Amino acid sequence: MLIRIDLQSDEPIYVQLFNQIVEGIASGALRPGETLPSVRSLAADLGINLHTVGKAYTQLRQEGYIQIHRQKGALVQPGPMPEADGEFFGKLEKRLRPLVAEAICRGVDERRFCEVCGRLYRQFGKGGVGA
Amino acid sequence: MLIRIDLQSDEPIYVQLFNQIVEGIASGALRPGETLPSVRSLAADLGINLHTVGKAYTQLRQEGYIQIHRQKGALVQPGPMPEADGEFFGKLEKRLRPLVAEAICRGVDERRFCEVCGRLYRQFGKGGVGA
DNA sequence: CATCTGTTATATTACATATATAACAGATAT
DNA sequence: ATATCTGTTATATATGTAATATAACAGATG
Numbered sequence: 001m002l003i004r005i006d007l008q009s010d011e012p013i014y015v016q017l018f019n020q021i022v023e024g025i026a027s028g029a030l031r032p033g034e035t036l037p038s039v040r041s042l043a044a045d046l047g048i049n050l051h052t053v054g055k056a057y058t059q060l061r062q063e064g065y066i067q068i069h070r071q072k073g074a075l076v077q078p079g080p081m082p083e084a085d086g087e088f089f090g091k092l093e094k095r096l097r098p099l100v101a102e103a104i105c106r107g108v109d110e111r112r113f114c115e116v117c118g119r120l121y122r123q124f125g126k127g128g129v130g131a
Numbered sequence: 132m133l134i135r136i137d138l139q140s141d142e143p144i145y146v147q148l149f150n151q152i153v154e155g156i157a158s159g160a161l162r163p164g165e166t167l168p169s170v171r172s173l174a175a176d177l178g179i180n181l182h183t184v185g186k187a188y189t190q191l192r193q194e195g196y197i198q199i200h201r202q203k204g205a206l207v208q209p210g211p212m213p214e215a216d217g218e219f220f221g222k223l224e225k226r227l228r229p230l231v232a233e234a235i236c237r238g239v240d241e242r243r244f245c246e247v248c249g250r251l252y253r254q255f256g257k258g259g260v261g262a
Numbered sequence: 263c264a265t266c267t268g269t270t271a272t273a274t275t276a277c278a279t280a281t282a283t284a285a286c287a288g289a290t291a292t
Numbered sequence: 293a294t295a296t297c298t299g300t301t302a303t304a305t306a307t308g309t310a311a312t313a314t315a316a317c318a319g320a321t322g
Binding site for chain 1: 226
Binding site for chain 3: 169170171181185188189199200201202203204205
């Protein structure tokens with residue numbers, strides 16, 4: 001799977017990495033049980049520090065998207081993905097609220113807003129975990 | 132309009148302020164042309180520094196949500212709100228993408244995702260700018 | 263003229279990000 | 293066994309952002 005890091009972005013590198021791996025799982029580019037590159041090799045490929053990769057991996061593990069076996073490496077969660085519990089929906093609403101507020105201010109109604117969401121859902125395709 | 136700042140949040144104070152003012156406009160709690168508190172008085176009310184408020188105001192002005200008259204103070208954009216152009220939708224997609232990806236991983240389908248968006252739309256009510 | 267407005271400037275503190283190096287502990291392959 | 297791979301821990305450093313503190317400025321208002 002191709003990963004691109006924008007060093008000029010205001011988004012931290014480890015967050016870019018976290019998001020792109022989650023997006024890879026969602027799209028099916030990364031399949032359950034698939035192994036991820038080691039922190040050292042991925043860091044070398046991307047030209048960044050291994051601790052930056054480690055930070056992304058640790059966060060991915062904390063949220064249940066990957067497993068890390070101390071001496072074998074990291075792999076995409078082979079079992080059930082973390083469930084969408086109340087905590088998840090709470091955080092989702094919290095992150096969604098400012099986006100909806102800005103959209104409303106600009107006259108974007110619910111229908112158009114959901115069209116954008118729908119386009120994103122279709123972008124990730126039917127091959128992913130949620131299919 | 133009531134504003135609450137969480138000093139423990141990982142979200143910067145000026146971002147919290149920015150978001151809550153935009154949400155106030157979206158909900159109708161802040162009406163076009165309405166004056167906002169001065170940077171000094173709002174900072175004193177919230178127990179924070181006036182530069183932190185100034186940073187939020189400057190950003191709100193840059194995005195077109197408020198006007199700032201150098202000696203009269205700040206007021207909610209009385210004319211047309213900033214339009215939802217291609218740039219806006221581009222940024223919206225960029226911020227929405229990781230949320231959608233996480234939702235897909237957790238088995239949340241498009242329908243349920245849009246239900247959350249719809250609930251937020253209804254939270255802001257019919258009194259706002261977009262009504 | 264005093265007082266209000268946002269703005270600019272300077273300095274300082276605290277924290278997050280990212281890097282660099284080194285070492286450790288466990289598993290694996292030779 | 294020994295070298296090599298894994299994530300992990302530890303320490304140190306550099307950089308940038310966030311937030312604060314003070315002070316001053318320029319324009320409008322009472």
